[in-house]
Amino acid sequence: MSQFNRRHLLGLEGVSQDEINHILDTADSLKEINQRPIKKVPTLRGRLVINFFYEASTRTKTSFELAAKRLSADTFSLSASGSSITKGETLIDTAKNLEAMAPDLIVMRHSSSGAPHFLAKHIKPSIINAGDGTHEHPTQALLDMMTIREKLGRLDGLKVSIIGDISHSRVARSNILGLTTMGSSVCIYGPRTLIPPYAESLGVEIASSMQEAIDDADVVMMLRVQRERLEDVLFPSLREYAQRFGLGVRHLAKAKPEVLVMHPGPINRGVEMSPEVADGPYSVILQQVANGVAVRMALLYLLLSPETK
Amino acid sequence: MSQFNRRHLLGLEGVSQDEINHILDTADSLKEINQRPIKKVPTLRGRLVINFFYEASTRTKTSFELAAKRLSADTFSLSASGSSITKGETLIDTAKNLEAMAPDLIVMRHSSSGAPHFLAKHIKPSIINAGDGTHEHPTQALLDMMTIREKLGRLDGLKVSIIGDISHSRVARSNILGLTTMGSSVCIYGPRTLIPPYAESLGVEIASSMQEAIDDADVVMMLRVQRERLEDVLFPSLREYAQRFGLGVRHLAKAKPEVLVMHPGPINRGVEMSPEVADGPYSVILQQVANGVAVRMALLYLLLSPETK
Amino acid sequence: MSQFNRRHLLGLEGVSQDEINHILDTADSLKEINQRPIKKVPTLRGRLVINFFYEASTRTKTSFELAAKRLSADTFSLSASGSSITKGETLIDTAKNLEAMAPDLIVMRHSSSGAPHFLAKHIKPSIINAGDGTHEHPTQALLDMMTIREKLGRLDGLKVSIIGDISHSRVARSNILGLTTMGSSVCIYGPRTLIPPYAESLGVEIASSMQEAIDDADVVMMLRVQRERLEDVLFPSLREYAQRFGLGVRHLAKAKPEVLVMHPGPINRGVEMSPEVADGPYSVILQQVANGVAVRMALLYLLLSPETK
Numbered sequence: 001m002s003q004f005n006r007r008h009l010l011g012l013e014g015v016s017q018d019e020i021n022h023i024l025d026t027a028d029s030l031k032e033i034n035q036r037p038i039k040k041v042p043t044l045r046g047r048l049v050i051n052f053f054y055e056a057s058t059r060t061k062t063s064f065e066l067a068a069k070r071l072s073a074d075t076f077s078l079s080a081s082g083s084s085i086t087k088g089e090t091l092i093d094t095a096k097n098l099e100a101m102a103p104d105l106i107v108m109r110h111s112s113s114g115a116p117h118f119l120a121k122h123i124k125p126s127i128i129n130a131g132d133g134t135h136e137h138p139t140q141a142l143l144d145m146m147t148i149r150e151k152l153g154r155l156d157g158l159k160v161s162i163i164g165d166i167s168h169s170r171v172a173r174s175n176i177l178g179l180t181t182m183g184s185s186v187c188i189y190g191p192r193t194l195i196p197p198y199a200e201s202l203g204v205e206i207a208s209s210m211q212e213a214i215d216d217a218d219v220v221m222m223l224r225v226q227r228e229r230l231e232d233v234l235f236p237s238l239r240e241y242a243q244r245f246g247l248g249v250r251h252l253a254k255a256k257p258e259v260l261v262m263h264p265g266p267i268n269r270g271v272e273m274s275p276e277v278a279d280g281p282y283s284v285i286l287q288q289v290a291n292g293v294a295v296r297m298a299l300l301y302l303l304l305s306p307e308t309k
Numbered sequence: 310m311s312q313f314n315r316r317h318l319l320g321l322e323g324v325s326q327d328e329i330n331h332i333l334d335t336a337d338s339l340k341e342i343n344q345r346p347i348k349k350v351p352t353l354r355g356r357l358v359i360n361f362f363y364e365a366s367t368r369t370k371t372s373f374e375l376a377a378k379r380l381s382a383d384t385f386s387l388s389a390s391g392s393s394i395t396k397g398e399t400l401i402d403t404a405k406n407l408e409a410m411a412p413d414l415i416v417m418r419h420s421s422s423g424a425p426h427f428l429a430k431h432i433k434p435s436i437i438n439a440g441d442g443t444h445e446h447p448t449q450a451l452l453d454m455m456t457i458r459e460k461l462g463r464l465d466g467l468k469v470s471i472i473g474d475i476s477h478s479r480v481a482r483s484n485i486l487g488l489t490t491m492g493s494s495v496c497i498y499g500p501r502t503l504i505p506p507y508a509e510s511l512g513v514e515i516a517s518s519m520q521e522a523i524d525d526a527d528v529v530m531m532l533r534v535q536r537e538r539l540e541d542v543l544f545p546s547l548r549e550y551a552q553r554f555g556l557g558v559r560h561l562a563k564a565k566p567e568v569l570v571m572h573p574g575p576i577n578r579g580v581e582m583s584p585e586v587a588d589g590p591y592s593v594i595l596q597q598v599a600n601g602v603a604v605r606m607a608l609l610y611l612l613l614s615p616e617t618k
Numbered sequence: 619m620s621q622f623n624r625r626h627l628l629g630l631e632g633v634s635q636d637e638i639n640h641i642l643d644t645a646d647s648l649k650e651i652n653q654r655p656i657k658k659v660p661t662l663r664g665r666l667v668i669n670f671f672y673e674a675s676t677r678t679k680t681s682f683e684l685a686a687k688r689l690s691a692d693t694f695s696l697s698a699s700g701s702s703i704t705k706g707e708t709l710i711d712t713a714k715n716l717e718a719m720a721p722d723l724i725v726m727r728h729s730s731s732g733a734p735h736f737l738a739k740h741i742k743p744s745i746i747n748a749g750d751g752t753h754e755h756p757t758q759a760l761l762d763m764m765t766i767r768e769k770l771g772r773l774d775g776l777k778v779s780i781i782g783d784i785s786h787s788r789v790a791r792s793n794i795l796g797l798t799t800m801g802s803s804v805c806i807y808g809p810r811t812l813i814p815p816y817a818e819s820l821g822v823e824i825a826s827s828m829q830e831a832i833d834d835a836d837v838v839m840m841l842r843v844q845r846e847r848l849e850d851v852l853f854p855s856l857r858e859y860a861q862r863f864g865l866g867v868r869h870l871a872k873a874k875p876e877v878l879v880m881h882p883g884p885i886n887r888g889v890e891m892s893p894e895v896a897d898g899p900y901s902v903i904l905q906q907v908a909n910g911v912a913v914r915m916a917l918l919y920l921l922l923s924p925e926t927k
Contacts, residue, residue, distance in 0.1 A: 286405055286408075
């Protein structure tokens with residue numbers, strides 16, 4: 001009966017169409033809780049979810065905390081600053097120590113690709129990858145897919161264009177994996193030096209201009225410019241970036257009438273897109289945030305609820 | 310029936326006598342919860358209160374968190390450091406993102422006067438101003454008034470003297486607005502350069518000496534010296550300040566026998582007042598802190614409870 | 619009936635055998651909650667526990683937070699950074715302010731020996747010392763004793779060797795007090811300059827070599843090297859320390875077959891002990907962490923539950 005028998009969500013690589021549909025269906029049905037006056041169900045009462053973030057994060061951490069609270073789980077957050085991590089403890093020792101406190105699930109963000117996979121091999125609690133280096137950010141891709149499905153009614157046969165620094169984007173990578181699994185085609189565009197070598201092997205089309213990427217796209221997904229990349233010689237200046245890779249109203253004039261504009265946030269207004277686009281009729285950026293809570297509730301539920309096991 | 314139909318508490322400007330009485334009556338009746346062994350009622354179960362503090366704060370933030378917990382609301386706190394705010398996101402984008410997570414109420418402190426009013430115009434949740442720049446700090450004034458009413462039995466016909474850096478004090482401003490609305494008269498005293506131009510237009514008397522301010526006062530409210538003002542050329546040295554504007558036992562010798570000494574905390578002992586005064590028989594500083602929790606419970610209740618709408 | 623009538627746990631000095639047994643028995647029976655799917659009982663619902671940490675801590679603070687949540691108490695944490703403490707408020711003023719918020723219990727860590735005792739004299743809530751300067755860390759010693767009793771079946775007639783910087787270790791001091799009260803003998807070993815003058819007066823044996831300390835020990839407890847000591851002229855270099863006072867497999871070859879290796883964490887691998895020892899068959903380091911939650915639950919329960927008063 002259950003289409004979801006995983007203990008961890010480490011990435012979308014290898015996750016099937018059925019599994020993704022099952023997660024999104026669960027999220028759809030849990031989303032309604034967030035609109036009630038009493039936004040809370042007792043489903044995960046007495047379960048412990050630890051948010052273990054080695055990288056700064058507001059939105060993802062908050063979203064997971066909220067998802068846990070809405071299911072009545074206990075939750076607390078550890079960040080690298082002010083913790084034992086700064087006392088020179090190894091990652092595995094910190095993880096083993098957390099494990100000794102008997103959490104049911106650890107949500108982990110880390111600057112090293114593969115860190116959550118390493119943890120999943122060495123400790124018992126369920127692990128959700130909340131972003132590992134330049135590798136994957138599966139909950140972001142799931143909330144993106146939830147938003148697309150909600151707005152366009154399906155996840156197959158679409159053209160989704162992802163624009164920006166593809167090479168360093170775990171958001172792009174997880175979306176490429178998820179969307180192609182669901183039967184959509186992904187097109188990428190960005191500074192030539194920031195198109196990853198793996199792109200073609202994943203069946204992704206590389207556009208040769210903004211307009212080519214946007215013209216027949218059902219979804220235009222803009223990636224955030226990471227400030228820390230600005231010192232990179234491969235990265236253009238902010239001004240040049242905005243001119244060549246920023247999304248403006250003029251680009252959307254020729255786009256499909258139902259095109260969706262997405263962004264994982266936080267937006268650098270005037271860089272990745274103009275304010276008119278961010279606040280315009282095609283933008284679903286705030287729906288993405290709202291769906292983020294629902295997708296994370298779904299994952300906590302599916303990984304922890306005894307009924308589903 | 311209900312005397313309170315507001316969605317926000319942004320300041321005491323324009324808040325009526327009836328409304329203030331209704332808030333304080335509610336706080337009086339909720340205060341008893343804080344003395345029970347089980348200090349918790351289920352009134353706001355499943356409601357979400359976000360504490361959104363752009364300025365450092367312990368006491369106000371803690372007081373709001375506690376108020377929310379005692380009414381069984383879910384609550385979490387965001388501060389500027391380590392959040393998206395430092396990633397260059399605009400205030401309105403951060404607020405819209407928070408809104409997407411479906412909070413019922415946002416408690417906000419910000420260094421810019423008017424920031425909570427701006428938010429209240431753009432997002433749906435209720436907003437409580439927990440201090441905006443040099444403008445207002447309405448919950449502080451309400452807890453001050455609750456304490457005065459509790460101790461002296463009324464809020465009309467009193468003389469309340471506020472002493473210190475009036476110009477930069479949102480505590481002074483909210484108290485002037487609230488106390489004059491309630492029918493008391495306010496007298497101010499402080500360094501001449503730190504008396505605001507708006508004082509007279511608000512019907513406030515300006516004392517010409519400490520003794521004049523204190524002699525027939527029912528309440529002496531000392532303002533905190535903000536360390537960041539010490540570099541200001543308009544501000545006297547700490548030592549000079551203590552000598553000329555600090556409250557000592559000698560000043561109170563001639564005061565009314567029931568005079569109340571108040572301070573919003575944290576106290577700089579030996580600056581705004583001597584330790585003998587802070588710990589002396591007239592001081593109600595710790596009652597102010599205790600009443601702070603009750604006043605904030607009252608506001609959360611009045612703004613969020615469905616029965617009152 | 620009740621063997622525990624204290625309001626505070628400030629240290630193990632003066633705590634009787636009966637009291638220690640009662641705490642550990644309570645911890646044993648509460649430990650089972652941590653293995654349930656629903657790790658939560660309503661015992662302390664509506665009670666407020668404040669974690670008040672003037673020194674950075676992850677594991678102890680987390681352990682207390684978790685203990686409080688598992689008993690359904692409300693809890694929040696204050697740390698010195700970003701709080702009024704940095705605004706120049708005195709310790710007693712901060713404590714009085716916290717008291718005004720009506721907490722039932724304050725867990726306190728402070729860099730000054732005696733700070734929790736000072737607080738217990740001046741405010742009403744129960745106080746648990748979570749480490750004060752170089753003085754005591756009673757909950758660490760209790761979790762150590764719980765682990766020893768669990769593994770070896772008793773706490774009397776054992777030889778426990780504590781190795782490292784004894785002088786500055788509140789862990790060592792509390793263990794010496796607790797273990798000798800329970801009828802075990804304690805042997806210490808470490809850099810000669812870091813053997814405290816009080817050692818002999820407490821009936822502690824001073825070993826003259828690693829091997830002498832380890833040979834007939836039932837428990838070998840390694841102390842953490844505090845990085846901040848490394849600049850101390852009395853402290854050897856890390857390398858020299860590891861060679862002379864670090865525990866290796868070779869030392870354990872001649873030890874008792876059931877010897878326990880303990881460490882309060884976080885471990886500096888390769889300094890206090892080799893990775894082979896830390897992860898080896900004698901190590902009970904992670905059981906210590908798990909028992910930490912149970913011991914803290916027991917103390918919160920004994921100090922706060924009305925049935926036990």
